[in-house]
Amino acid sequence: MFRKIDYNSLSVQEATVLQKELKEEVIIAPYKGPIQYIAGTDISFDPFSTHVFAGIIILSFPDLQPVAYSLVKKEVHFPYVPGYLAFREVPALLDAWDQLKIIPDVTVVDGHGIAHPRRMGIAAHFGVQVDKPALGCAKKKLYGIYEEPTNEAGNYTILSDKQGAPIGSVLRTKTNVKPVFVSPGHRMDITDSRELIEKCITKYRLPEPTRLAHNIVNQFRVGTLQEGYSEM
């Protein structure tokens, strides 16, 4: 196993070294076993504030009904640098994870998994830290080459790295709506991650875990929901 990371006062250079070390812990292989609970994570913050609001919501699967959530407010100093999102958001997500009484079988993280310059996007980083299956679902591309999938819901193309190796999928979740970028983070593969996201789409562009996580985190930020763990 790797050592526990001290996320305080890390430089971008040191973060790069950590990503290369953590990369060795990532497991990309077919997912095994049933799924009873699927989680969604999200972060909300004020661009001019120094803290972030993190949340994890747990949904039953495959019916996608919310059953519990965990909310945490945390001070953050690491700056937002494309490619290093995990160092800003994972610390707070790990605190939220520690409050959970129900451990999800899979977690959908807002951002990319291995579709990253060093194959260590936030979903891979988070997945390795909790050592549970995780995948990333992002609204924009960070890294990779792809062709636009056709306009019909359900169509997708493969996102590849500069050498042509597949690193994720560009999935059209709704007809005539911008696609989302899906990639495995840990303990699952490219096909698993795409198929799982497809099963989490109802009437919106974003999968329910991500959409609902975004909702509770925003309610937390404006004061409608309180910090801590709660079942629904």
Next chain:
DNA sequence: GCGACAG
């Protein structure tokens, strides 16, 4: 040098 650049 120029363009790209998760949240």
Next chain:
DNA sequence: ATCTTGTCGC
């Protein structure tokens, strides 16, 4: 990411 009205298109 967040702050916001109207507007275009299916």
